[in-house]
Amino acid sequence: MSSRTLAKYVPPYFYDNVRHWQDWNPVNTEMKATLDDADFKKYFPLLNNGVTVVAKRVNPTGDKFVIEDYQIVNGCQTSYVLHECRQQLNQDISIPVRLIATGNEDVRNAIIKATNRQTQVTDDQLFALAEFPKKLEAYFPSFPPGQQLYYERRSRQYSGIHDIEKVRVITMTTLVRAFASIFRDIPHRTTRNYKALLRETGKEIFGPGHRVEPYYTAAFAYYRLDYFFRNSHVRAELKPARYHILLAARLLLDRQPIPRMNSHEIGHYCERFNAVLWSDDQVKDLFLEAASTVERVAQGNYYRDHIHTEAFTQSLKTAIDQRSTQWAPTPVLPTQGSAGPPPSASPPVN
Numbered sequence: 001m002s003s004r005t006l007a008k009y010v011p012p013y014f015y016d017n018v019r020h021w022q023d024w025n026p027v028n029t030e031m032k033a034t035l036d037d038a039d040f041k042k043y044f045p046l047l048n049n050g051v052t053v054v055a056k057r058v059n060p061t062g063d064k065f066v067i068e069d070y071q072i073v074n075g076c077q078t079s080y081v082l083h084e085c086r087q088q089l090n091q092d093i094s095i096p097v098r099l100i101a102t103g104n105e106d107v108r109n110a111i112i113k114a115t116n117r118q119t120q121v122t123d124d125q126l127f128a129l130a131e132f133p134k135k136l137e138a139y140f141p142s143f144p145p146g147q148q149l150y151y152e153r154r155s156r157q158y159s160g161i162h163d164i165e166k167v168r169v170i171t172m173t174t175l176v177r178a179f180a181s182i183f184r185d186i187p188h189r190t191t192r193n194y195k196a197l198l199r200e201t202g203k204e205i206f207g208p209g210h211r212v213e214p215y216y217t218a219a220f221a222y223y224r225l226d227y228f229f230r231n232s233h234v235r236a237e238l239k240p241a242r243y244h245i246l247l248a249a250r251l252l253l254d255r256q257p258i259p260r261m262n263s264h265e266i267g268h269y270c271e272r273f274n275a276v277l278w279s280d281d282q283v284k285d286l287f288l289e290a291a292s293t294v295e296r297v298a299q300g301n302y303y304r305d306h307i308h309t310e311a312f313t314q315s316l317k318t319a320i321d322q323r324s325t326q327w328a329p330t331p332v333l334p335t336q337g338s339a340g341p342p343p344s345a346s347p348p349v350n
Contacts (some may be wrong), residue, residue, distance in 0.1 A: 014079075016054075016071040016108075018116045021080045028077055035085040035093070042092040050096025051075030052115045054108055058101040065099060074115035123198065124172045128153045132206045133172070139212045140170070140219065147278055149219050151175065167226065170219045176205055177243055178218040182250045183258055187243035188313045191304070209262035213270040220277050221246055225287055233284065234291045241294050241307045244316055248290035251320045252327040282329040289327055293319060 014020070022028060031048065035041050055070035072079060082089065102108055127133060133153045140149040150158055150169045158169050173194070180197055181187035184204065189197050197205070206215075225245060228234040238245065253276060259265035276282045297316045298307065306312060 013070060013072050014076050016073050016112055017076045018112065019076060022077060028081055031078065031081045032085055035081070035088045041088065045094040045096050048078060048096065049074070050098065051078055052098045052100065052111070054100045054102065054111055056101065056103050058099050067099065073112045127172070127201055127206075130202070130206075132210070135212050136175075136215055140216055143216075147220070147274075149216065149223060151219070167230075168223065170222070174222060175215060175219055176201065178222040178246060179205060179215055181243040181246045182218045182221060183214050183261070185247060185313065185317070187247050188308050188310050190243045191308055207261060211261060211263075211266055213267045214261060217270040217273050217277070218246075220274065221249060224277055224283050225249075228284070228287055228291075234287060237302050238291055238294060240302050240304050241298065244294050244307065244313065245287065245290045247313070248293050248316060248320060249286050251317065252286060252290055252293070253329075255321065255326070276329050279329070285330060286327065 024032075034044055034047060051072055052074035053067065053070050054073050055067040057068040059066045059068075078095070082095070100111060102111070133151070136151040137153040140151045142148075148168065150164055152158060152169050152171045158164050158166075176197060177190035177194070180190055186197075202208075225234070225242060229236065229239060229242070234245070250273070253273060254269070259269055276286055294316060297312070297319050301307075
């Protein structure tokens with residue numbers, strides 16, 4: 001009997017299971033891939049939560065159990081995948097099984113609820129286990145006070161730490177969107193198409209060999225722009241275009257092609273960008289000019305259907321390319337007794 005046929009027929013021992021067969025979703029596909037791998041399938045019991053069986057009575061007889069009036073309350077997906085892959089099963093494969101005996105209906109229902117009420121782990125959270133997010137987590141707070149940010153690699157990891165401002169905590173979602181806007185020129189893909197954008201993590205975003213500097217720069221640019229929105233320096237009507245403002249700021253500062261993300265040149269590129277972002281006066285001038293440019297291109301139409309399109313992004317880039325002069329930061333004058341502004345050198349990166 002195939003899994004398709006099984007899906008049409010609900011065996012009575014799955015009656016109390018809260019979910020029927022979910023077809024070949026990513027989790028079930030990964031489970032099958034493990035069983036299909038001759039060298040890896042022996043690790044199946046370490047990678048699978050197994051099966052929970054609740055029965056009215058469980059009577060051990062030697063190395064066997066006699067179970068009476070039982071239900072598989074958790075493990076429906078595992079059971080279906082095992083059936084589909086039954087030709088690959090051998091003595092090397094074990095299945096974790098929990099046998100619970102109770103005649104109390106309330107306890108039975110509580111077990112069913114508890115075994116199926118698991119906190120969902122998103123792809124974002126699983127990516128936190130990779131090496132690159134750990135580098136970002138260490139790099140962001142390595143700057144002097146005032147320039148520090150905190151990359152939230154694990155959900156709510158900075159909650160309850162009172163000396164860390166919440167506005168300086170950068171989530172993966174925010175970082176992916178800011179980086180894609182500034183360094184990939186695709187701000188129109190950061191909202192509605194975010195899931196598709198997320199599939200690029202590990203490739204075009206957080207890619208192999210990427211340096212950490214561009215991610216800090218993107219995060220700090222977002223932090224600065226968010227400050228200007230919160231303090232009404234940039235009009236709230238422009239919030240739907242916030243990621244276009246980030247792109248406009250980068251293009252106003254430097255229209256040259258961006259160096260490769262794994263090159264030394266990208267480090268120097270980000271140093272020049274950071275020098276403006278770290279200067280209160282210069283960064284304000286830059287973002288006010290970027291916001292003004294976006295306003296002119298939008299012509300009063302800030303609806304998401306208009307802003308979040310490739311056509312709007314291209315119109316914005318064309319408007320900046322046609323400027324007769326390149327935006328230039330206002331020089332920072334040294335205060336009396338000062339030799340000048342502090343150097344903008346970034347901390348060393350391993």
